[in-house]
Amino acid sequence: MPRASSPTPVTLDVDTLLADRGTGIIVCCGSGGVGKTTTAAALGVRAAEAGRRVVVLTIDPARRLAQSLGLTELDNTPRPVEGVGRDGGSLDAMMLDMKRTFDEVVEAHSTPDKAAQILANPFYQAVSSSFAGTQEYMAMEKLGQLRAEAEREGTWDLVVVDTPPSRSALDFLDAPKRLGSFLDGRFIRLLTAPARAGGRAYLKVFSVGATVTAAALTKVLGGAFLTDVQTFVAALDTMFGGFRERADVTYALLKEDVTAFVVVASPERDALREAAYFVDRLAGEGMPLAGVVVNRMQALAAPALSGGRAAAAAEQLEDAATADDDLAGLTPALLRLHADLADVATRHQAHVSRFVAGHPGVPVATVPASATDIHDLDGLREVGAALGTG
Incomplete structure (x- = not known):
């Protein structure tokens, strides 16, 4: 019986992806330590020098993106990267500040007095800084803001998103569903019932059992804390329905042809196993996958010598x-x-070939291992050139 031949890998054409004016969002995802931030920055630089107006948003709190782009710092405001861009192209960069983004949502969707009340609420201050899932909610919100500004003002025509390292990089896909579950949960409904009922109607709305439960919560949490929580979730109930709708809109946008997901990996077994997880998850969600970038492939000066x-x-x-x-x-x-x-x-090569065999048809691009760390614009240009056609 003839031996089955290995599938021919499909090459990821990065230059065509970056030149496609129909692509408005590129999401780079992958596990930690595979060069995902470097890849996102390199794509941003190459796109800007191909004439695109680009903003790179990193959700990774590491400072490597700022350093490689020659910036002293990154924050929640896009900052121009000097010396990058041709033929009208430009590059801005920013790093998600989830608390500041949360504050912006409050300020934009409530009256000044109401916003001041919410921002001063102790429970809000805790939630906006450390509540599980807040980073993913705010990543979805910020991406939506950038896309809306790009369409409204023509500031950018391409948004490159560098997601957190690890499988949580795809958690923002679940943000609308998780937020809906949080707002519709029994505990939240219990806490918001007094605010919804108002005044003496509180006694009519609450059953005896609910009243006992509220009394128990007061004993466990403390009256002041429970009041802070009730005030906060009452604001959520009236204000963040709009946030949930915007998150749904952004989630739908991620499924459209204007978006392309790039999975980043290194040529090691565990990293490619994680990449396979991302590829399968994206396929299951119906998200448009552009392909996989494998960084740090070992190259040889004399490949004929085994x-x-x-x-x-x-x-x-x-x-x-x-x-x-x-x-x-x-x-x-x-x-x-x-x-x-x-x-x-x-x-x-064996690890990459095994991945290709398990995912035939998924485009793959490789970047040779560099002798030094990528820490400046020239290094990013080299990575971009390796991904492109020249």
Whole structure:
């Protein structure tokens, strides 16, 4: 029986993706430590130098994006990156500040007096800084804000999103559903019932059981804390229905052809297993996948020389050399280094081939391993060139 041939990998055409004016959002996702932030920045730089007006939004709190773009800091306001852009292209960058974004939502969707009351609420201050899922809610909100500004004012025509490292990078896909569950939960309905009923109607709305429950909560949480919570969720009930609607709109936008997801991985087994999870999850959600970028692929200066042959040659030279022979030094050492790198390159290629076999038809692009860390615009341009066609 003839041996089955390995599937031919489909190459991710990054330049075509960046040049497509119909693509308005690129979401980079992947596990930690695979060069996701670097990839997002490199895509932003290459797109700007191809004439796109780009904003890169990082949700990763690490400062590497600012450093690589030559900025001293990033915050919730887009900052221009100097020295990037051709033919009308430009690049701005920002880092999500989830509390500031939450504050902006409050200020934009309530009266000044109401906003001041909410911002001063102790429970709000705790929730806006550390409540589980807040980062994902605010990422969805900020992405929606950027897209709306781009359409309204023409500020940008491409938004590149660098998501948090780990599987939580896709948690923002669940933000509308989780927010809806939170607002519609029994505990929230219990706390908001007095505000909804108002005055003496409170006694009519609450059953005896509910009253007992509220009394128990007061004993456990404390009267002042419970009042803070009730005030906060009452504001949520009247104000954040709009947030839920906007999150739904943004979620729907992520499914449209204007969006492209790029999964980033390294050529190691665990990282590619995570990449497979992302690819499968995106397919299950009906999200448009552009392809997979595999960073730090080991390349060889002399690929025709296998690792085994290099190691054998090094051993022969060492056996033939005398103690004072130059052959006993540099040449065998270089051959053994080549042998080690060849083994790494073979392992990397095997892992990528296994991924391609498991996901035929998923476009893949690779970036060679760099001798140094990517820490400036020139390094980002090199990454972009490796992803592009030249």
